[in-house]
Amino acid sequence: MEKIPILKMGEFLLVTIQVDMHDRLAMALQDDLTATISQTDARGVLIDISTLEIVDSFIGRMLSNIAAMSRVLDAETVVVGMQPAVAITLVELGLSLPGVRTALNVDAGMELLRTSVNANKEMYGSRFH
Amino acid sequence: MVVVSTESVPIKSEPDVVTVRRCVREVSAQLGLSLVDQTKIITAASELARNTIIYGGGGTMQVERLNGPRTGLRLTFEDHGPGIPDVELALRDGFTTGSGLGLGLGGSKRLVNEFDIVSRPGQGTRITITRWK
Numbered sequence: 001m002e003k004i005p006i007l008k009m010g011e012f013l014l015v016t017i018q019v020d021m022h023d024r025l026a027m028a029l030q031d032d033l034t035a036t037i038s039q040t041d042a043r044g045v046l047i048d049i050s051t052l053e054i055v056d057s058f059i060g061r062m063l064s065n066i067a068a069m070s071r072v073l074d075a076e077t078v079v080v081g082m083q084p085a086v087a088i089t090l091v092e093l094g095l096s097l098p099g100v101r102t103a104l105n106v107d108a109g110m111e112l113l114r115t116s117v118n119a120n121k122e123m124y125g126s127r128f129h
Numbered sequence: 130m131v132v133v134s135t136e137s138v139p140i141k142s143e144p145d146v147v148t149v150r151r152c153v154r155e156v157s158a159q160l161g162l163s164l165v166d167q168t169k170i171i172t173a174a175s176e177l178a179r180n181t182i183i184y185g186g187g188g189t190m191q192v193e194r195l196n197g198p199r200t201g202l203r204l205t206f207e208d209h210g211p212g213i214p215d216v217e218l219a220l221r222d223g224f225t226t227g228s229g230l231g232l233g234l235g236g237s238k239r240l241v242n243e244f245d246i247v248s249r250p251g252q253g254t255r256i257t258i259t260r261w262k
Contacts, residue, residue, distance in 0.1 A: 020147050020150060020151065021147075022143055022144045022146060022147045023143050023146065023179070024143060053150075053154065053168065053171065054150065054168055054172045054175060055172075056172050056175040056176055056179075057176060057229060057230050057232045057233060058175075058179065058229070060230075061229070061230055083168075085165045085167075085168040086168060088165055088168070088169075089165070089168045089169050089240065090172075092169070092236075092239050092240055093172060093176075093237075093239065093240060094235065094236045094239070095230070095232060095236075
């Protein structure tokens, strides 16, 4: 079965969605990501959706789920690169992706992840391993 | 109004939702719809195609290119499933009998210029959406 690759970069995980995902593939990504966060002790997840031509309620729900699950596993999620037409459509559809942090591009998203992970470390100290 | 061409796309299983999106993207681009309008009708089609499978047990999407005074795209989703007992309730945001967010019907109505729904319990549902250029 086809799979969306998850790249590990330091303490972050990187996902670039480059295919028109059918629902089962989206569900598989959700499961893979949570498993990988826990296996790798990742502190942050960056999801690049710049090549996605649409985000419907199913994909929107998947993004919200990933953000919520990673938060429970002590990792931050940032969704980057949403196309303007997708943003307009998503809001009219009635979805505003509650709980999902977003940034305009990968650079801004990485910056956001680093800042919030560092802030957490300062506040609560490093993790015990 | 003149219907320039008609084609039918089967919606039987979940990967067909992707086929529906691809087809609507292709036709709406050919008709010259703006990128935002293309995105809106593709998204609406994606929601309705998924509903056709989940609630209707599968069906078809009919694609019509409209010309005449105005250019547009009309999509008809039809299934012979159990039908919707209370259409008004089903159109309300947040209402669902499944496990989704309950945004599919009401949301897709907001994304198109014309929305028509006919549903008869025990016979099925037909939803027609139109997006004008």
